[in-house]
Amino acid sequence: MNDLNTNDDKIEPAREMDVFINANPKQPRIIEVPLKGTTDQFLEIDCAALPEDCTELSEALEAEEAEKAFWTRLAFEYNRQGMVDQAIELLLKGLEARAVASDQSNKLTLHAMLASLYIQKSRSAPRTAHKDELVAEAKTKDVFIRLAQDHHSSAIRIDRDWGLNQMEQAILALGKIGSGKADNDKLSLDQAAKLFEDVLKHKDGNLIALMGKARILYAKSNYKAALRIYQRVMQSQPDFQPDPRIGIGMCFWQLKWREDARAAWERSLELNPECPTSLMLLGIYYLEKSYRSVNDTTLFIQTYQKAMQFVSQARKRNTTIPMAGVVLAGYLFMKKETAKVFKLAEQVMSYSSLASITSEAFYWMARCHHHTGNMQQAINYYRRAKELNPDSLLASIGIGQMQLITRDWPSATLTFEKLAQNSPRCMEVHTILGAIYDRNSRDPTFKSDKKHDRIRARNSYDRAAKFFDDLPNQPFEDHLNIFLARSRLLEDENLDSSLNALEQVSKLYQDNDTPVTPEILNNMGVLNYEKGRYDHARVFYQDGLTLCVTLKNQDASKDLDALITTLTYNLGRLEEQSGNLDAARSAFTNILSRHPDYVEARVRLCMLDMHKEPLEVIARTVKQIYEGDPDNLDVRALHGWCLSKGKRAEEFETKHYTHTLRHFDRHDIYSLTAMGNVHLRQAKEMRITSEPEKEKRKKLYERAVEFFEKALQLDNKNAYAAQGVAIALAEEKKFDKAIQILMKVRETVNDPSVHLNLGHCLAETKEYSRAIESFTNAAKLSSGDKQKEVWACQGHVWAHMGKTQNSSEAFKMALKYNKMLLGLSPDNAYHRYNLAYLHNEYAQTLLRKPAGPDRPVESLEAALVDLDTAIEIFGELLKSSHPPHPTQVIQQRMNMCKNTLKGRLERAIIEQQEYETASLARRDEATRKREAEQRKREEKEVALRQEQEERNRVIAEERREMQEQLKAIAERRKQEEDEQHSGSDTEKKPKRKKRSKKDASSIDRTDVTGDVSDGDEEIPSKKRKMVSKKQLSKARIDDSDDDMADVEPSEVQPSAEQSDTEVGGDDDLFGENE
Known part of the structure; x- marks a missing residue:
């Protein structure tokens, strides 16, 4: 963001024009004053050597009773040489001289000239008194303006209609512009415009009036009309002062014709090398040009240095130019010379009559206080700057920054939202606003719509990036910051979009021939790791480490140890997740060899040791880490997990997490979620034997939900807390609500436990197809013992589905999963009992169906064989020392299979065989009838086809005969015509032969x-x-x-x-x- 606001309204146009001072007389530099009483003797005054004390000259003029013209001419020469005070003193004494005072018309000119000189003095006078100066004695701007108005009023009293009086009145009105009050400025402009128009009515070519009119048109933003008038003045008098080329350049500047403006100001400077205004404006030109070339370091330095040279020269020629002070204040601020900035800003505020320039001075004072940490003074000056110039974008941004520093998030949000509306193309505003929305969406204590905040943050970043693309010559680092912020925002929503933003950052580095930083490579590796693209992530981590080594070799003073440690740790986590445990152990050991106190690496080594060390050993190691760093919440979480696996787990676990929440972080999400799980586990394990125990279990579920909901308030994407709420609801038989929560969790976390719990809830609501789908998804994500658990759930839900829907196919699927489990654990009594039970249920399902196609003989015979297997299994289980169920239940099942089901199956087989025999006979008879009907249809079709062919043959023959007849007739006709033609040649005309x-x-x-005829027509x-x-x-x-x-x-x-x-x-x- 540029520190200097070079908005068009900050560049001052040529100031007010006065009447006499700016005239350009052609008289010689020797003034000859006639001696009193003579006509041929003169007092010669050499204007090239005027004394600094004009007393002697004024006494001489008064003694010789010089006319007013000599007083005004001599005053003009003093003013011409920069001795304005002497010119004023001379004119004041001239008003008291007898030769002048005797005629009021003589005083008219002197009053007008004094008003003009006081106006000139007001331009370089301070606006306020200096600290060491009494207010009554201070020669401030207002004092000189009042003196000018007094003399102007005296001139008005002498001759109100005198043209110069009207012009001075207009100039005084112009002097009131820039107060910061729009209504007053408009009134002054309208008043001045009317007065200049009155002057031009009497004399259309009055250049001073034309310059004033152009100035008013410029103030009203009518730049093209102002430009035409300035050009007219220059054509009328090329050496006119003030130089109209300055106004011409100003109009060019406002019309975005920068080079034309520069050419006009350079020509003005060529004609008057000492003109501070031309120097100042050229400084502004090169300053603005430097900001447009920030990507080209060489060009930026050249143009910025040139800008400062012009501004410095302008300030040397006139130390009271406010705009020069503002520009130099920005330059000194960049050099961190805050004391000089304060001094310059105070001077600007003393001499500036424009509210916009004074606002800039307050802004730089606010920046200095901001830089030095004096936030209260900083916000006060930012506010004063905005009061003087409500459109000041930088002052508004400064106020917003103060609100951010003081953590006044609601006010900061409103400030930057308003700025985004008023300055929709300011990239910095949208970037900051995006960061605010992002922060609000992550802060659980900030009351807002988190989802809406994230959307608004993303939109703000997108707008900032778009404006960056539309604006040329912007620092590519700004663009990087936008994409980095956008990537961070999207990490929790869409990893692909987040990674795409980082890839755009990488492309920006490449486009600018700059190597990608190790930090960017690390972030790209992390996102690829989160997406499960381990090979890609490994490449990024390794490239980052290689780049760190290269940078270290290039500059040994660079401290890259922290970055190397982070990349190594991330690479170790990647290898651990990929199953390359040796590589992961090597990475963590490498970190600990350089940083023995790196807790995270020690924790990961403990996790690796869990695959080969007993839990007790791991728990002791974790306890040592915990005792060494008890404030580390991650270590406390792992220690709590180890406590949950030991004896008296609930007691120690509860105490541990309660201690964490009370003394370390009452908003620790892991501890809140763990406490919810503790209460949930206690409620599930209770055995209800009385009504009070039932009420106690209910309260435990409610307490568990409270902890889960608190965790969700702090992190609305905490899938484990949400799943805990769903489990509590399911235990309370509120399956519909539990299903809704689990389906939302499933969209966030692709974990087998989520699919498993969702499948249980769906099975309870008898939505077996959806439950099977959930269990299938869980099986795809599971392995080992977890997969066995999922297979068991799949078998159960298929069995329930088969029993509810009387579906033999469902029981076949249940048997399939049970056999898969038996294949892994052939001696498991529970799996063997389930197999026998399923054979029993399958047989009953077939028996419930009537004889028909749904229970073929093959299925019944296979069920009979499986029933024998079930009887055998039941018998073996009865003989085992630890049967899976009570022996009475097993005995009843076996007796039913032997005494009831077996006989029913045998009878069902006979019945089904009879059904299939009769069904086969019916099918054969139906087939015979269909074949006979088919033969009849085919014979009929053949007869019809033969009949049609015969008709077609007869018609074709008739047509052929008809064509032959027509052909014969045609030939005979032709023969007759030939005979007629031959008869006329021999003058024989035989009689026409009658046609039959x-x-x-x-x-x-x-x-x-x-x-x-073609034979087809009738x-x-x-x-x-x-x-x-x-x-x-x-x-x-x-x-x-x-x-x-x-x-x-x-x-x-x-x-x-x-x-x-x-x-x-x-x-x-x-x-x-x-």
């Missing part, structure tokens, strides 16, 4: 034109023959004119039949004349 009725009836419509109907002779085609008549010339009249008249056959001419080819 048979032939005419064989021609369809298209034959008249000489086309041959012969024209007899309706066509009823057409009258008048409807003959004209074309047909025209075509036969030549032929009819030689035909006998008797031949011309056709018969009725012949007329009918020749009707089909071209005009009626498609029957349009019907």
Whole structure:
């Protein structure tokens, strides 16, 4: 975050213009004052050698009764050489001179010039009195402004309509701008604008009025209009003072034309090398440029040094420039020279008349107090800075930082939320706000919606990262911090997203040709470890260790021991989890060889020894570690676990965890969860024999739930505490609530115990399919003895399902799991009894079904064989010294198998055989009937197909004959036409041969034109023959004119039949004349 706020409104434009001082007279530097009573003798005054004491000159002018012009000219020369006090003194004495005082119009000019000089003095005067100066004697800004107003009022009384009076009044109004009160500033601007407009109405080319108008337009953010006026002034008088190029550059700057602004200010400085304003503005330009090049160290240093050079030069020429003091304060703060910063800031506050600049001074004082640890003073100055400039982003951030330091989380949250709304593109605000939301979501004592806080934190980090991508030339370290914070936030929600954020961090390092730090590699290894990607995690840990060695070789002074120890420990945990116990032991031993008191490594070695050492030995080692570091909560937790495995476990365990909660950490989550488990275990182990004992057990469950709920308040993702609540509810027969909790826990922790407990609850509610699914998931995550327990649960739920639903298939699955258990423990009496019991139940299930397809003979015969096995097992269990159940129960089961079930099974087999024989006969008869019907359908289809083929053959033959007839007719017609053409050549015209009725009836419509039908069209109907002779085609008549010339009249008249056959001419080819 930049320490200096270079917002556009902080750069002061050219200040108020005055009337006389800024004129540029062309008179010579020698003033000749006529001697009193003469016309040819003069008192010569060399303006190049004016005395510092103007008393002698004023007495000379008064003695010679000099006119006002000499007083004003001499005052101008004093002012021109920087001797403003002498100029004022000279004018004040001029007002008392007889030659001037005798005429009020003479005083008018002197009053106006004095007002202008006092305005000039006010610019460099302090705003408040110095500490060692009496307030009544202090020459402050307000004092000079009042003097200017007094002389301006005197001028107004002499001539209110004088143009210079209006201009000075406008300049005084402009001087009131920047007080920090928007209403007052607007009123002053409007008043000044009206006065300048009045002046311009009388004289459109008044440059001072134009400069004032441009200044007002600039203050109203109308930069393009202001720019045009400044350019007009420069074109009218290029050497005008104050230099309009400064205003031109300011407008360029506000319009984001930075290089044009620089060019304007450099030209202004070229014309006036001593101008502090041009130097100051160029310093601001290079300062802003340096902030845009922070990623290029060389360019940043060059531009920042150049900026400080310009600012320093400006301050040397005018030590009262407030903006120079603000910039240098930021520079000195970076050098930690806080005493000089305080001094500069106080000076700025003394001389600045702009609230925004004064706000900057208060801000740097607040930063100094913040740096030195004086938080109360820091927040006071931050607040004063914000009061003067409510839009100050840095002051608001400072207030928010103070609230964070004082742990006023609600106020800090509100502050940065408001900042995010008002400054939505400030990356730093979104980053800090994201960190606040993240902290609130992790703090159990902070009352808020934790889930909503995490979402808002993630969104804030995302917005900050997006703005970083949109803004060029930002330090990539800032981007790293955003992704690191986002990765930390997502660790508890989505490991993939968290790891992706770290991968983006790694890519940023690569893009900037910077090696990834060992810390990043360690974090990436941890996340891969949490995801179970041990090979990837191992690579990251080893790369981190290698990098540490490389960095140590490059710089032996670097202290990397803590980082190497952490990476080694994490690598050891990885090898332990991967089953590489020797490698894990080597890693922990390596740590202890360098740090014997590294408790975590000693604890892990104890955990490794549990695989080969008795629990008593492990407990003694843990007790030694505990006695050496009793304040370590992790060690206390392990010691408590060891106590839970020993004799009188509940008594010692309860005392241990109670001591931890009372004297070490009342919010220790492990101890709270363990206390809940202790009460839960006590309640489950109680044997209820009376109503008071039942009530006592109920209270134990309630007490257990209280501990679990307290742990959940501190960590709402504590799956073990949530599971404890579910177990307590299940023991109280509140299975629906228990199921809801366990399903949520299952989404968080993929542990076999969760699936196992969920399966038990589902089985109790008779949701056997879902229970089986849960037990299957538990089996996938289990091994060894735990897997045997899961198989036993699966067998039980299948057996319950088979008994409830009378399902033989379910009993088959139950038998499958029981046989799997017997395969691992063939001599286990309980498993053998369960096998016999399942054979018994399976047989009964088959017997409950009627004869039919659901109980085939093979199943009944197999059940009979298994029943004999069950009888044998029951007999062996009766003879054992430690039967799994009372002998009476076993004897009853065996007797039922022998005396009842066996006979029923034999009868059921016979009954089923008869059913299957009859069923087979019915199936054969049905099959025979279906085959006969199929044959009939096929024969019918063959007959229909043959009939259709014969019809198609006849139609094809008729078409072929028709085509031959049409072809013959066409050939005969062609022959006749050929004969007619040959007859005309020999001038023989034979008689037209009559066409027979048979032939005419064989021609369809298209034959008249000489086309041959394709055989698919029908012969024209007899309706066509009823057409009258008048409807003959004209074309047909025209075509036969030549032929009819030689035909006998008797031949011309056709018969009725012949007329009918020749009707089909071209005009009626498609029957349009019907």
